[in-house]
Amino acid sequence: MNKFDNSPTNKILIVGLGGIGSNLFELVLPVLSKSMQSLEIHLMDDDLVDVSNLAHQRFTESDIGLSKAETLAARYQNPDNLSIISHVEKLTKSSQLIGYDLIIVAVDNDAPRKLVHRDGILWADLRCQGDGWIIIDNETDISTTAKLPVQNQPTGCQLPGAIESGNIEFGFAAVAAIGAQWLCQKLRMLRGENTRAPGFAMGYLTHGQMKI
Numbered sequence: 001m002n003k004f005d006n007s008p009t010n011k012i013l014i015v016g017l018g019g020i021g022s023n024l025f026e027l028v029l030p031v032l033s034k035s036m037q038s039l040e041i042h043l044m045d046d047d048l049v050d051v052s053n054l055a056h057q058r059f060t061e062s063d064i065g066l067s068k069a070e071t072l073a074a075r076y077q078n079p080d081n082l083s084i085i086s087h088v089e090k091l092t093k094s095s096q097l098i099g100y101d102l103i104i105v106a107v108d109n110d111a112p113r114k115l116v117h118r119d120g121i122l123w124a125d126l127r128c129q130g131d132g133w134i135i136i137d138n139e140t141d142i143s144t145t146a147k148l149p150v151q152n153q154p155t156g157c158q159l160p161g162a163i164e165s166g167n168i169e170f171g172f173a174a175v176a177a178i179g180a181q182w183l184c185q186k187l188r189m190l191r192g193e194n195t196r197a198p199g200f201a202m203g204y205l206t207h208g209q210m211k212i
Helices: 019-033 068-075 110-119 171-190
Strands: 010-015 039-044 082-087 102-105 123-129 132-137 201-204 208-210
Touching: 010 019, 010 171, 019 039, 019 068, 019 082, 019 123, 019 171, 039 068, 068 082, 102 110, 102 171, 110 123, 123 171, 132 171
Parallel strands: 010 039, 010 102, 039 082, 102 123
Antiparallel strands: 123 132, 132 201, 201 208
């Protein structure tokens, strides 16, 4: 229980702190810090900040070479109701998912996604490439997810050569915003409030929402 509203402390896990995850974290942090709810936000990523990340991720030149998870966790002085905890590691086993109420997975490969899909309770899987984006969550029908292409190789937010040419596309920002909406509304549901959260959707910023 917590000192703010006598409700349990909810634990949130964000897996992957690249274009989607780092932007989603900074979108929800001001909202959650003003909440009267006690929360733990756990940030998981084993990557270090690289110069190629600076165009579309929430890092600066002074962060290059540092842990993404530790950098974001240390950047903000914890508000009274929030604990921000870094995990400098890959998601490789089910035991890493134990104890979380809400899980956001925003990675570039299928292995961690499959773990979350199988073992998470309330989760959202956020993906993008170029100006395309997709959200899948625990309520998405298995017949829908079965139609999605298998990803055998890691796929980043930006198309090859986009950063060097200045052709940054913003699918990452679109799905980060959708994920932030999902997270905040799911927290309200956990508190017993009557609301709705985004479900499965996919689309392109240029061509609009698509059907599978």
